[in-house]
Amino acid sequence: MDILGLSKISPDQVILWQWHFVVIDITLLYTWLVMILLVGASWLVTRRLSSDIRVSRWQSLLEVLVSAMRSQIAEVSQEDPDRYLPFIGTLFLFIGLSNVLVIVPGYVAPTASLTTTAALSISVFIAVPLFGISRQGLLNYLKEYFQPTFIFFPFHVMGEFSRTLALAVRLFGNIMSGDKVVAILLAVTPLFFPMIMHALGLLIGLVQAYIFSVLAMVYIASATQSHEKKERKDQPEAEDVAQDTKHNPNA
């Protein structure tokens, strides 16, 4: 079971097959496994979808997942979720499944390697300007970098890079630390405490998948709608105030 020794912090170090510069390590192997599982399961389920009242249990599982993701994206972005669902949903499903599969013996989460998380966060780094430019045009998007004055340009650029780094290191650190804590506890107090930490690791894995996709959505939303919010601010917010007092019994 112990594929990844205690003294190795990254599954990249376990190499299965090597030919010159082409290296297959277990990170790649398990990434492919997760991808095959996701694609295969979705293909099997969506092959015979029905709009009848009686649907198969797998179809209702997929419906629950997709509608939950759509509602979360709609809440964060405050607009039509279908535009962002493919990207954000893929991120969530991939990270979530690869974190949850750690209950299978012999499996090492590909997200416990910095290379996987760096690739994921770089894809977010590229997607943010793409969505922003496609939404508000190149000039308007670039203008955001010079708000409120041109002095803030380096800080905006620095923010882009540092949040990409933070996204990668956060996911890597959380998953890797869960792995290591279980491995260390197995050596100290076998059986009971590692089990509890493993259960905690499952929870943390799902929370991290959620946080990664919500943060990606927040970054994309900040790139696409900063312009619209300014326009909305000009109008008086009479309805919002009325709604607030209705929601708050103490007011």
Add this chain to the structure above:
Amino acid sequence: MDSMTLIAMVSIVTAGLCMAVGSIGPALGEGNAVKQALTAIAQQPDERNSITRTLFVGLAMIESIAIYCFVISMILIFANPFWSHAIARAGG
């Protein structure tokens, strides 16, 4: 004391110190954030969903500081570059 012992000693002590000092700030920050979120939920239970979501995102942001410290101490213990350098020097 040769250089290997020195490097090992300094790395281990620094790793422990990094975790000890580096987790104080995030712990205070997370406690404060949760306290405020609980107060807000107690006052406005209807807004629980959006408060919880913002809380989770904020907690992840705060927690990442502690995670940086953890990653650095892990690197110092398990993948120490100075240690590898010293071993390479001694071997070659």
